Amino acid sequence: MIEDEGRRRIVAWVAQCVMPHEGKVRAWLARSRMSKEDIDDVIQEAYCRLSALDGFAAVDRPDAYFFSIARNLLASQMRRAKIVEIEAVAELEALSPFDDAPSPERAASARVELDRIRELVAALPERCRRIFELRKIEGLPQREIAARLGVSESVVENEGARGVRLILAALRSQEEAGVAAIERGAAAQGRPL
Amino acid sequence: MSRETAAQIERAASLWLMRIDREGRTPELVAELDAWLAGDRRRHGAWLQAESAWLLLDRLGQQETEIPETEAQIEQLPVPFSRRRLMIGGGAAIVASLAGGLFLLNRPETYATAIGEIRRVPLADGSTAAINTGSRVRVAFAAARRTVRLDRGEAWFQVARDPARPFLVEAGRVRVMAVGTAFSVRRRDGGADIMVTEGVVEAWADGAEGNRIRLAAGRRAFVADNAAIVAAPEAPSEVDRALAWRAGRIDLDGESLADAAAEFNRYNARRIVISDPALADERFHGIFRTDDPEGFAMAVRSSLEARVTLTVTEIRIGRSPL
Numbered sequence: 001m002i003e004d005e006g007r008r009r010i011v012a013w014v015a016q017c018v019m020p021h022e023g024k025v026r027a028w029l030a031r032s033r034m035s036k037e038d039i040d041d042v043i044q045e046a047y048c049r050l051s052a053l054d055g056f057a058a059v060d061r062p063d064a065y066f067f068s069i070a071r072n073l074l075a076s077q078m079r080r081a082k083i084v085e086i087e088a089v090a091e092l093e094a095l096s097p098f099d100d101a102p103s104p105e106r107a108a109s110a111r112v113e114l115d116r117i118r119e120l121v122a123a124l125p126e127r128c129r130r131i132f133e134l135r136k137i138e139g140l141p142q143r144e145i146a147a148r149l150g151v152s153e154s155v156v157e158n159e160g161a162r163g164v165r166l167i168l169a170a171l172r173s174q175e176e177a178g179v180a181a182i183e184r185g186a187a188a189q190g191r192p193l
Numbered sequence: 194m195s196r197e198t199a200a201q202i203e204r205a206a207s208l209w210l211m212r213i214d215r216e217g218r219t220p221e222l223v224a225e226l227d228a229w230l231a232g233d234r235r236r237h238g239a240w241l242q243a244e245s246a247w248l249l250l251d252r253l254g255q256q257e258t259e260i261p262e263t264e265a266q267i268e269q270l271p272v273p274f275s276r277r278r279l280m281i282g283g284g285a286a287i288v289a290s291l292a293g294g295l296f297l298l299n300r301p302e303t304y305a306t307a308i309g310e311i312r313r314v315p316l317a318d319g320s321t322a323a324i325n326t327g328s329r330v331r332v333a334f335a336a337a338r339r340t341v342r343l344d345r346g347e348a349w350f351q352v353a354r355d356p357a358r359p360f361l362v363e364a365g366r367v368r369v370m371a372v373g374t375a376f377s378v379r380r381r382d383g384g385a386d387i388m389v390t391e392g393v394v395e396a397w398a399d400g401a402e403g404n405r406i407r408l409a410a411g412r413r414a415f416v417a418d419n420a421a422i423v424a425a426p427e428a429p430s431e432v433d434r435a436l437a438w439r440a441g442r443i444d445l446d447g448e449s450l451a452d453a454a455a456e457f458n459r460y461n462a463r464r465i466v467i468s469d470p471a472l473a474d475e476r477f478h479g480i481f482r483t484d485d486p487e488g489f490a491m492a493v494r495s496s497l498e499a500r501v502t503l504t505v506t507e508i509r510i511g512r513s514p515l
């Protein structure tokens with residue numbers, strides 16, 4: 001459904017190389033004592049920056065790159081809000097959990113990723129799962145999915161949309177476990193946390 | 194009015210996704226989407242996330258053997274890319290001037306048709322596929338080759354010319370290769386039928402690359418899984434007739450009733466049954482709509498004095514009692 005080839009490349013890159021790290025970036029930003037809502041805003045803004053990118057091929061570490069965008073956005077927001085000490089902002093800016101260690105996800109095979117997507121979909125509520133299977137595996141249009149499930153098209157639309165949000169939420173929570181690994185790595189390098 | 198929350202934006206983006214999936218990217222809808230995007234920078238971000246999630250879900254339809262190593266491809270990319278311009282907040286007018294062929298996503302797209310459905314789909318390289326009833330086609334284009342897998346059924350391809358990237362159709366063990374041409378492939382038990390409407394194709398069975406046949410426009414051949422090849426003499430009108438399905442037609446020119454019934458039954462859940470074996474060998478002529486087996490049965494009744502019995506699930510054609 002993505003018609004423009006340039007846009008398709010960006011979307012594919014984000015799906016493959018950025019989204020898997022979003023949970024980790026969020027968890028890191030959560031240390032800033034900013035509210036969850038502020039962090040949500042920052043993440044959406046960070047994706048907005050990615051959608052404006054001039055060629056992502058030059059980005060060597062997509063996870064670190066995404067993190068630094070989000071961190072800088074958050075730091076400027078913190079400065080504006082004046083709710084934290086300047087030192088806290090400086091500290092936030094100085095740290096990156098992604099500097100050195102090779103990202104384990106980077107080595108994750110397509111096979112593993114496929115399993116991950118399947119798990120995510122399997123965990124969805126029954127109707128969301130059926131809609132995605134009929135749409136993506138069987139290739140049925142929404143109209144036929146509605147007929148097949150015996151529901152209206154607006155149910156397919158709403159449930160499909162809900163399924164997409166649940167997938168996004170699951171991707172986020174899945175990666176928060178990765179934060180512990182980052183902390184261990186940072187601690188090993190003698191950095192403050 | 195209070196500021197829209199990120200969660201509200203995400204909800205709106207997910208609904209946009211489904212709406213565009215349902216209605217397609219019509220200019221009106223794209224204009225409406227752009228207007229929505231322009232309202233808040235965060236909406237661009239949420240939209241990118243929603244589209245990315247949707248793309249991830251495409252993997253569900255992939256076979257394990259054909260998972261592309263996208264990550265590896267990205268790493269091999271020459272840098273820098275030419276600059277792309279995107280107007281943030283001013284509509285998603287993207288001018289992509291990427292050098293062609295540098296980075297081709299090898300993600301297969303799957304197209305499946307239901308019984309009676311005939312679909313024409315544009316392919317990413319400018320080719321067109323017409324997919325006949327009850328068929329499944331998977332398209333996987335890579336830098337050096339355009340591969341299409343015909344899992345079942347029949348499809349006709351109008352191939353965009355690109356000598357650097359041959360167009361290969363795989364139908365079970367049967368292989369058909371073209372550069373710029375138009376041809377159809379139909380899977381059969383034990384092999385595949387190939388018909389050429391323009392240009393030239395080469396066909397062979399996997400593992401028997403030495404035994405190839407070159408087929409020019411107007412020719413047809415059956416390539417068996419065991420590499421046997423049966424070519425028919427040149428007959429462009431035969432090929433056109435056999436491909437009448439592209440216009441939703443079945444064109445009969447002396448086929449037996451049994452064959453004609455089988456042809457209709459490809460397109461319809463309501464089956465034609467020839468109940469009298471003697472009638473099955475009768476020859477028949479005429480052009481019918483693929484979705485009108487009843488019209489066919491009525492024509493048989495009047496010209497062969499057969500008896501037709503209609504039920505919800507069947508159309509039985511038999512001899513009238515004398």
